[in-house]
Amino acid sequence: MRALTWHGKHDVRVDTVDDPEILNPRDAIIKVTSTAICGSDLHLYDGYIPTMQAGDILGHEFMGEVVETGPKSTLKKGQRVVVPFTIACGSCYHCGKHQYSACDNANPADNQDIAQTLYGQPMSGLFGYSHMTGGYAGGQAEYVRVPFSDVGPIVIPDGIDDDKVLFLSDILPTGWQAAEFAQIEPGDTVAVWGCGPVGLFCVQSAFLMGAERVIAIDHFPRRLELAAKFGAETLNFEESKTYEALMEMTGGIGPDACIDAVGLEAHGLFVDNVWDQIKVSTFTGTDRTHSIRQAIIACRKGGRVSMPAVYGGFVDKFPLGAFMEKGLTLKTGQTHVQHYLPGLLAAIMEGKIDTTFLISHRMALSEAPEGYKIFHDHQNDVTKVVLKPGLDRVAA
Amino acid sequence: MADLRDDAPITTSKRSDGIIDATENLLEAKGHSLVGRSVTINRPRAELYAYWRDFTKLPSFMDNVERVDLIDDTTSHWVVKAPGGKTVEWDAVITEERPDELIAWASTEGADVPNSGRIDFRDAGDRGTVVTATILYDPPAGFIGKVIAKMFQREPAIQARRDLRRFKQLMETGEIATAARTHKQLKEETA
Ligand SMILES: NC(=O)c1ccc[n+]([C@@H]2O[C@H](COP(=O)([O-])OP(=O)(O)OC[C@H]3O[C@@H](n4cnc5c(N)ncnc54)[C@H](O)[C@@H]3O)[C@@H](O)[C@H]2O)c1
Ligand SMILES: [Zn+2]
Ligand SMILES: [Zn+2]
Numbered sequence: 001m002r003a004l005t006w007h008g009k010h011d012v013r014v015d016t017v018d019d020p021e022i023l024n025p026r027d028a029i030i031k032v033t034s035t036a037i038c039g040s041d042l043h044l045y046d047g048y049i050p051t052m053q054a055g056d057i058l059g060h061e062f063m064g065e066v067v068e069t070g071p072k073s074t075l076k077k078g079q080r081v082v083v084p085f086t087i088a089c090g091s092c093y094h095c096g097k098h099q100y101s102a103c104d105n106a107n108p109a110d111n112q113d114i115a116q117t118l119y120g121q122p123m124s125g126l127f128g129y130s131h132m133t134g135g136y137a138g139g140q141a142e143y144v145r146v147p148f149s150d151v152g153p154i155v156i157p158d159g160i161d162d163d164k165v166l167f168l169s170d171i172l173p174t175g176w177q178a179a180e181f182a183q184i185e186p187g188d189t190v191a192v193w194g195c196g197p198v199g200l201f202c203v204q205s206a207f208l209m210g211a212e213r214v215i216a217i218d219h220f221p222r223r224l225e226l227a228a229k230f231g232a233e234t235l236n237f238e239e240s241k242t243y244e245a246l247m248e249m250t251g252g253i254g255p256d257a258c259i260d261a262v263g264l265e266a267h268g269l270f271v272d273n274v275w276d277q278i279k280v281s282t283f284t285g286t287d288r289t290h291s292i293r294q295a296i297i298a299c300r301k302g303g304r305v306s307m308p309a310v311y312g313g314f315v316d317k318f319p320l321g322a323f324m325e326k327g328l329t330l331k332t333g334q335t336h337v338q339h340y341l342p343g344l345l346a347a348i349m350e351g352k353i354d355t356t357f358l359i360s361h362r363m364a365l366s367e368a369p370e371g372y373k374i375f376h377d378h379q380n381d382v383t384k385v386v387l388k389p390g391l392d393r394v395a396a
Numbered sequence: 397m398a399d400l401r402d403d404a405p406i407t408t409s410k411r412s413d414g415i416i417d418a419t420e421n422l423l424e425a426k427g428h429s430l431v432g433r434s435v436t437i438n439r440p441r442a443e444l445y446a447y448w449r450d451f452t453k454l455p456s457f458m459d460n461v462e463r464v465d466l467i468d469d470t471t472s473h474w475v476v477k478a479p480g481g482k483t484v485e486w487d488a489v490i491t492e493e494r495p496d497e498l499i500a501w502a503s504t505e506g507a508d509v510p511n512s513g514r515i516d517f518r519d520a521g522d523r524g525t526v527v528t529a530t531i532l533y534d535p536p537a538g539f540i541g542k543v544i545a546k547m548f549q550r551e552p553a554i555q556a557r558r559d560l561r562r563f564k565q566l567m568e569t570g571e572i573a574t575a576a577r578t579h580k581q582l583k584e585e586t587a
Contacts, residue, residue, distance in 0.1 A: 018578045024571040072570065089569040093438050093523055108573045109561035110585075113554070125573065135575040145577055148569070 002392065003057045003141035004368040009047035010376075012058065012369050020137065020145035025072035028149035030083060034162040035062035035139045037368075037375050037385045038170060039196050040129070040310055043264050045372055049312060051114055051131040060085035060127040061169040062139025063162060066149075074150040081153035083146055084337035085170045087125035087136060090151030100124065101334035106148065107134045118313075123334065139169075140368055142389050154341040157349075164348055166386065167197070167355045173340040175201020175261070178308035179209050181331035182257035189213040191246055191255035191298065192232070193291040195223035197358055197384050198308055199261035203232045204353060206259075215249060217242060220380040226357065246298045254300035262291035263309030296323050307332035358384045364391035407432020407530060424491050424502040426512040427533040431553045435560040438524040439567045441517045445496045447567065448515060457562035457572060459586060460555055476509070484508035510534045527563070529556055 005015045020029055038061050043049050063082040066075045075081065088095050088103035095103050103124035107115070112122035114132045125147075128138015137144065146153060156165050175198050182190060190206045192199050195218035206214050207230065216227035217235045224234040235245050246255060295305050296319050305328055323330070347353045360383045363371050371385040407430055437444055447453060451464040451472045462483060465473040470490040478484045486507030492500040492514070502512035513531035520526045533552055565572050576582035 018580070020577040021579055023574055023576060023579065023582055026569070026571060089565075089573075091438065091568045092564075093436070096438070105565045105569050106573055108575050109558040109565065111575065112561060113557070125575070134573075137575070137577045147573065 001142035002365055002389070003137070004059060004365065004387075005054075006044060006052055006056045006058055007054050010045060010373075012045065012372050014366050014368055015055075017055075017057065017141075020143050022068055022070045023145065024147060025070045026148050026150050027070040028066055028073045028075045028146045028153070029068035030062070030064040030081065030139075030144045030146050030153075031067045032062050032064040032139055032142060032144060032389050033080075034064070034166045035059050035141075035365075035387045035389070036166060036169075036171075037061075037140070037371055037387070039198060039263070040170075041372070042376055043310060043312075044130070045376060046264075048264050049130050053131060053135075056128070056130070056135070057137040057141050058128040059138035059140030060129055061166065061171065062127075062144065063156070063166050063169060064144070066153075067143070069149070072150060075153060075155070080156045080158070082156060082165050082168045082341075083127070083139065083144070084152045084154075084168075084173075084341065085127050085129075086152075086334060086337050087127065087134065087147055088151060088338055089148050090338075095151070098336055098339040100336040100338045102336075111135055126334070140365065140387060142365065152338060154345060156345070160349070161356075163356045163359055163386065165345065165355075167201075167358070168337075168341055168344055168348075170335065170337065171197040172201050172344055172353070172355055173337045174198050174308050174335040175203075176205045176340055176344060177333075177335045178202050178259050178261065178306045179205035179211075181304075181306035181308075182206065182259055183304050183329075183331075184209045184211050184257060186210045187212045188256040189215065189250055190257045190259065191215045191217065191235075191295070192227075192259045192261055193217045193295055194261035194263075194309070195220065195227045196261065196379075199223075199259070200226055200230070200358065200383075201355075202259050202261050202308070203227050203230050206257075207231060208352070211257075215246065215255065222380045223383060226383065229357070242294055243298050250300070254298050254303065256300055257304045257306065258295035258299045260292045260295045260305070260307045260309045264311060293317065293319055296328065299326065299328055301326045303328055305330045308335070310334075359386050361385045362391075363387055365389040366392050405432060405434075405528075424512055425532055426502050426507070426510040429533050429535055429552070431513075431531040431533070431556050432528070433553075433556050433560055434526055434528040435564050436520055436523050436526050437564045437567050441519055441525045442496045444525050444527060444563075444567060445499075445517050448563075449499060457566050458555075458559045459562070471504075486511070527560065529560060531556060 001019045002014055003017050006012055066077050066079045069075050086101040087106040088100035089105040092104040101124050106125035107122050111131055111134050115122040125134030125136050127136050179202050188211050190211045192202045195216050203214050203216055214232040215235055216232040218224050219236055219238040228234050299305055365387050368387055374382045375385050454464055455461045460477045463475040473487050476484050487504040488501045491502050498516055500514035503510050511533035516528040518526045562572050574582055576585055
């Protein structure tokens with residue numbers, strides 16, 4: 001089959017690799033119909049994530065048709081499914097508590113050592129996201145082996161277009177969980193750093209959860225425009241001073257809840273950020289954390305900070321004093337996707353949530369390297385790239 | 397010294413004489429290196445004990461164990477992978493056994509890698525069962541053997557941790573997680 005493989009910083013290629021096979025009883029093989037490039041993939045593309053190996057197949061947002069099942073899979077051939085990016089066994093203590101991204105068993109035993117050393121306890125497996133989280137082949141490919149297929153994938157009723165449900169795999173539940181973690185109360189003002197796909201779903205979710213005002217922060221006019229369409233007030237950090245603006249926009253109080261939906265790619269023309277960038281790119285240590293610093297400083301006393309943004313290592317100049325003195329709460333984590341799927345699918349089918357507005361580019365799988373390049377270089381216009389392996393089959 | 401003692405398991409001790417204390421728990425001590433590792437498994441104690449007690453099944457999750465043959469009710473013969481495509485072998489006898497609770501063993505005279513140890517199964521309420529492996533062993537060919545073994549990832553401490561994780565996976569999910577994509581890759585991984 002054809003698959004998008006990682007070879008190093010800014011070097012991804014479409015290669016021919018062996019087709020996946022059923023290896024465990026609960027496996028299924030999915031023929032991919034749609035697969036997206038995620039902001040998290042850009043961290044890999046930029047070489048920020050350790051334990052990548054040349055030839056790794058990327059992609060963790062995908063859906064498709066079931067073409068093969070192991071004896072313990074509950075899926076049936078021909079079903080259309082969306083696959084969560086977090087791989088979870090469904091039977092461990094954490095899965096029992098719906099903390100799917102903390103699953104004990106989905107990360108192969110040998111790969112757990114790295115995360116155990118770095119984080120104290122290993123996390124679950126993820127598709128297409130380095131060897132620390134399992135080394136699983138990802139979904140930017142024609143076919144994927146999906147382990148624990150009786151727990152993860154959600155079956156999509158016929159007649160619903162891929163574009164409407166694809167984002168159940170990651171960014172929609174991620175935006176939703178982040179808003180839930182912000183513990184929004186009626187009348188709240190919520191500030192969201194980053195109007196990428198995750199931030200935009202945070203904006204939508206925050207309003208659905210009763211926020212009175214949402215202030216969306218970015219520097220790309222097109223992305224801010226999308227946030228404004230959902231009713232958010234916008235703050236362009238190249239135009240205005242973020243902290244000062246937030247304080248004035250909230251009558252000197254600060255936002256009740258702050259969501260960091262930026263992560264490792266945080267931009268900011270500040271000394272601390274440049275220093276972070278040098279250190280991350282040379283693997284000497286700390287993550288780029290400009291947005292989370294701002295979120296903590298801006299947040300009102302006793303407020304909540306939610307951090308869906310991905311960080312991998314250590315942090316310098318974390319405003320721990322402000323965090324403590326103001327009595328803030330911080331909630332974060334990889335998304336427990338499986339937990340949110342039934343509710344969010346229902347919300348999509350009832351028309352309460354629209355996800356299609358996000359897709360700016362649809363491309364063939366063979367064009368994936370170009371997709372990465374434009375998503376990386378032209379974030380203003382390229383809000384989301386969806387790859388359709390079927391387009392290659394049509395062309396062939 | 398004595399008043400510095402705490403309630404932490406002896407296998408996590410910073411003191412070198414921790415081994416002596418650990419050894420006191422074993423009827424028979426073979427070897428001078430100590431490995432201790434616990435894992436919590438979301439299954440009943442009796443089920444875990446029963447699976448483990450059938451030694452012929454152990455290679456299903458112990459990657460470096462090629463084969464276990466039963467000689468009689470308490471004696472078994474172990475064939476274990478060693479660096480460089482070699483194998484090491486020994487006979488082990490059960491030195492103590494309490495159903496659903498404890499299995500202790502010691503290798504017999506002439507073992508390639510003298511070893512002894514115990515597997516404890518303790519109730520952990522609604523979290524299932526805590527399984528603790530405590531193993532004493534003599535690294536093959538002393539220090540050099542250990543260095544080589546470490547290079548080959550067959551160092552017993554790492555191996556024990558990974559084996560326990562695989563045991564947990566098998567018991568909780570019915571399978572052992574792998575990121576392989578093809579049978580060929582899977583075979584290479586477990587070779
Ligand atoms: N927790 C999870 O399970 C999970 C899942 C998916 C994605 N993520 C993470 O969420 C984050 C966002 O993902 P995405 O797909 O939306 O990424 P993206 O790169 O498309 O969007 C990030 C946005 O942040 C903006 N930005 C950069 N610096 C900023 C600053 N200082 N202040 C305000 N905005 C700034 C950028 O202009 C961009 O629009 C990433 O870190 C990603 O890894 C986490
Ligand atoms: Zn993603
Ligand atoms: Zn689990």
